[in-house]
Amino acid sequence: MSNKIDVAIVGVSGYTGLELIKILINHPNFNITYVSNSEGGVSLKDIHPMLEGVIDMQVQKADANDIAKVASLVFLALPHKTSMGFAKQLIAKDLKVVDLSADYRLELDLYEKHYCPHEDKENLPLSVYGLPEFYKEDIKKASLVANPGCYPTASLLALLPFVKYLNANQSIFIDAKSGISGAGKKLSDLTSFVTVSENMFAYNPLKHRHTPEIIEKIELLENKSLKINFVPQLIPVTRGMLVSVYLTVNENIDAVQVLKDYYKDEEFIRIVSNPVNIKNTSGTNFCDIFVAQDGNDLFINASIDNLLRGASSQAVVNANLMSGLEENTGISKIAYAP
Numbered sequence: 001m002s003n004k005i006d007v008a009i010v011g012v013s014g015y016t017g018l019e020l021i022k023i024l025i026n027h028p029n030f031n032i033t034y035v036s037n038s039e040g041g042v043s044l045k046d047i048h049p050m051l052e053g054v055i056d057m058q059v060q061k062a063d064a065n066d067i068a069k070v071a072s073l074v075f076l077a078l079p080h081k082t083s084m085g086f087a088k089q090l091i092a093k094d095l096k097v098v099d100l101s102a103d104y105r106l107e108l109d110l111y112e113k114h115y116c117p118h119e120d121k122e123n124l125p126l127s128v129y130g131l132p133e134f135y136k137e138d139i140k141k142a143s144l145v146a147n148p149g150c151y152p153t154a155s156l157l158a159l160l161p162f163v164k165y166l167n168a169n170q171s172i173f174i175d176a177k178s179g180i181s182g183a184g185k186k187l188s189d190l191t192s193f194v195t196v197s198e199n200m201f202a203y204n205p206l207k208h209r210h211t212p213e214i215i216e217k218i219e220l221l222e223n224k225s226l227k228i229n230f231v232p233q234l235i236p237v238t239r240g241m242l243v244s245v246y247l248t249v250n251e252n253i254d255a256v257q258v259l260k261d262y263y264k265d266e267e268f269i270r271i272v273s274n275p276v277n278i279k280n281t282s283g284t285n286f287c288d289i290f291v292a293q294d295g296n297d298l299f300i301n302a303s304i305d306n307l308l309r310g311a312s313s314q315a316v317v318n319a320n321l322m323s324g325l326e327e328n329t330g331i332s333k334i335a336y337a338p
Contacts, residue, residue: 006031007031009077016311021048035058037061038062133157166250180238245299245300281335282335285313
């Protein structure tokens with residue numbers, strides 16, 4: 001095991017924690033040495049019965065001192081507000097951290113406006129936004145990566161290739177549809193079977209807190225402030241995300257060629273010739289992108305697996321880069337379809 005990198009997962013009870021385990025048990029370079037949740041005292045198979053006969057580990061009550069003894073890299077699959085307090089302890093022990101919460105994704109003022117007071121102002125400026133297509137070299141040198149969620153990941157990957165052709169005065173509309181697993185395991189009226197089955201609805205239209213995250217990253221990457229109108233919707237499927245972006249460019253372009261040129265060196269971006277569907281990316285780290293053009297009007301269509309490219313597989317890609325590995329190491333390319 002001398003060539004292995006020992007890793008810990010904090011927050012194994014949720015969907016993203018489970019997906020991390022499913023990836024890491026077959027990873028050629030990472031070795032899971034520690035799994036935990038807020039209580040401990042159970043085995044992995046007690047929380048996730050499908051792991052019976054696959055991996056037999058005791059779930060610990062999360063403790064930074066114990067983690068530091070057995071791991072050098074930690075995945076934090078914790079809710080926002082909770083994650084930053086624990087990340088601070090791990091970073092103080094010189095551990096590398098991939099945080100799947102929102103706690104390190106935004107600059108301080110914007111985070112505190114849309115979430116809560118920040119408990120780790122010292123490390124916040126040191127975090128690197130974990131969208132590999134744009135921050136790859138920074139991620140390689142990082143000790144703390146803020147792993148983007150599903151809505152910003154799919155929206156930014158669809159929109160960014162066209163930002164330089166946009167008039168800053170126009171409004172951009174993003175219609176994002178997510179499977180119910182994106183809401184997590186916690187029970188609520190919004191995600192109950194009776195509410196979701198054979199139904200579809202928007203929530204927090206034009207007010208969702210991922211909107212400022214998308215706007216901020218565009219400003220940082222392209223030095224352009226855009227008016228983003230973001231509308232998330234829940235659809236009656238377990239996993240998957242489909243994003244549709246509507247915009248008008250201010251010059252004549254070949255939109256398909258723009259996409260192909262922009263992502264020509266990116267392994268996990270596929271430019272497709274038909275509108276995307278969520279089955280083709282389910283179970284993978286791919287983002288499929290399609291564009292249709294009518295003069296200067298564009299329809300950009302992207303799909304990802306919300307639990308993988310929107311969370312856990314992207315987190316492992318970031319960990320690969322942080323560890324000097326090829327970004328595709330241990331990452332599945334085979335979709336779950338049918």
